[in-house]
Amino acid sequence: MGQVAVLPGWMLSLLLRFRPRIKGSGPRGDGAHPNQKDNTMEHTLPALPYAMDALAPHISKETFEYHYGKHHQAYVTNLNNLIKGTEFENLGLEDIVKKSLGGVFNNAAQVWNHTFFWSSMKAGGGGEPGGALGDAINRKWGSFAAFKEAFTKSAVGNFGSGWTWLVKKPDGSVDIVNTSNAATPLTTADRALLTIDVWEHAYYIDYRNARPKFVETFLNHLANWEFAAKNFG
Ligand SMILES: [Fe+2]
16 A cells, blocks of 8 residues: 555545646656646645535535635635745644744644635534444543533534644543634644634634634534544544
8 A cells, every 4th residue: 555545535635736746947746736836835725625505504604605715715815925935835724733833833823724714524423433433432531422522512612713722642542622713723733534614704704703613513514523533543
């Protein structure tokens, strides 16, 4: 089996989309682009893993038009503008997230977080995971119902703008982590398994201020446990 074959789909998508585009008179590396005049890395908005109306009525097409088409796109555009002429210009997205601070970090992490969030949902999602991930959840919280209660409490109580994550800790156990603004488990020892965006822009069109209803809907109808299980490994 080749190395690429073991990568999760979302990660493979990122790698393909954020590969360097290089032109020069010298040897061309993988991903070389014949029209690029320098070694800059241009980040692009990754394609959604489904159509913009695929999660309706739980998340409307209008929400995707704003949340994906405008917010996510803006983070990509801002990132490309901010890294021009800096040490981050030729780094891949994950390296930028891990090495940057301030505006570069905020935009790079938000690009990564949103791409991860889209894959954390699917049409006909919800339910509960089986296998090793289901076992780990039961070991941590005793039951899937208790996990849902804890995840909901954490996401609803995540003050202001942020993200609530299910993560795998270095010891193999699972946990729920809240982050604020653009903060992401990518800069920690934890591995992200699943996330919900609890910035108001994620739910205001469809749920107004009712974050608890949005979190409930995410768990009951949208959560992509196959994605989480692949990340759990
Ligand atoms: Fe968002």
